[in-house]
Amino acid sequence: MNTTLIDYGIHEEDSYIRAHVCPIVKIIYVFKTQEVIKVLDKYPEVPGRQPGISFPTAMGRLVPPNDIFDIRPLYWNSYPWWESFNENDSTEKKGKLAVLVVTSIMKIGRFPLWFDAKEVEDINIDIQGTDIIVCGKWKIQVKCDFRAGPKELGGTGNLFIQTKECNPLGKH
Numbered sequence: 001m002n003t004t005l006i007d008y009g010i011h012e013e014d015s016y017i018r019a020h021v022c023p024i025v026k027i028i029y030v031f032k033t034q035e036v037i038k039v040l041d042k043y044p045e046v047p048g049r050q051p052g053i054s055f056p057t058a059m060g061r062l063v064p065p066n067d068i069f070d071i072r073p074l075y076w077n078s079y080p081w082w083e084s085f086n087e088n089d090s091t092e093k094k095g096k097l098a099v100l101v102v103t104s105i106m107k108i109g110r111f112p113l114w115f116d117a118k119e120v121e122d123i124n125i126d127i128q129g130t131d132i133i134v135c136g137k138w139k140i141q142v143k144c145d146f147r148a149g150p151k152e153l154g155g156t157g158n159l160f161i162q163t164k165e166c167n168p169l170g171k172h
Contacts, residue, residue, distance in 0.1 A: 002166050005059055010037060015141035017114070020159050022100035023085035025149030026077035028101065029159060030112050033141065035069045036161055038143035042067075048160060050091050050169065058165040062158035065149075072112045074105060087146055090169075098144035113138055 010018075010033065017034065020029045040061050047056030065071050081101050085094065105111045115136030120126050144160075147154030 002081070002168050002170070003055065005056070005101075005164040005166050007163065008165045009058075009060065010040070010141075011163065013141050015139045016137050017140045018149055019056050019098075019102045019111075019140060020145040021141045021142065022145050022147075022149040022155060023082055024147050025153040025155040026075070026082050027153075028074040028105065029065050029068075029071055029077065029145075029148070030074060031068045032114060035071070036063060036159075038069070038135075039063065039067050041159060045163060048162065048165075051088060053168055057168060058082050058162050059172040060160045060162040060164075062156070063161050064158050074110065074112075076101075076105065076110075083103075085146070091144075094144040094146065099142045102140070102142045157165075 015033045018031055018033050043061040043063055045059045045061055045147035048060055050057045082098050113136055115134050117132050117134045120130050145160050147156050149160045151157040
């Protein structure tokens with residue numbers, strides 16, 4: 001059984017954008033990965049656990065969403081996907097549901113994507129009907145941050161930003 005915490009979290013991932021799906025408060029927080037890394041060291045590391053495991057399976061930092069520059073909270077509290085989440089489900093199942101929520105929001109055009117845009121300077125391209133060229137890098141890490149979000153809605157007041165983990169159940 002794997003019980004040793006190793007560096008595995010926000011510093012090791014290759015993402016540009018993070019989405020923390022928060023079922024208790026029915027909010028999805030979207031932000032640039034580098035923006036949370038900038039403030040991460042201000043907060044102490046705390047342990048995290050998986051259901052059914054008696055020892056810490058992760059370490060992370062509790063970061064208030066408002067401390068992350070340009071964070072985008074998405075409020076989809078009336079959508080029925082929230083009923084699919086159960087806090088007692090496996091980490092694997094909750095993660096898959098979180099990815100489903102994010103891809104659903106992307107498909108309807110409601111997910112924020114940061115990108116570079118420039119006006120077309122080539123007159124031939126302009127005449128053909130293109131005024132703006134858009135370029136972006138969209139590697140997205142999705143986390144089910146079950147109890148995160150505003151305290152007044154039942155959340156912890158913070159996002160859990162993982163820095164270390166072990167995987168005693170061998171789930172991905």
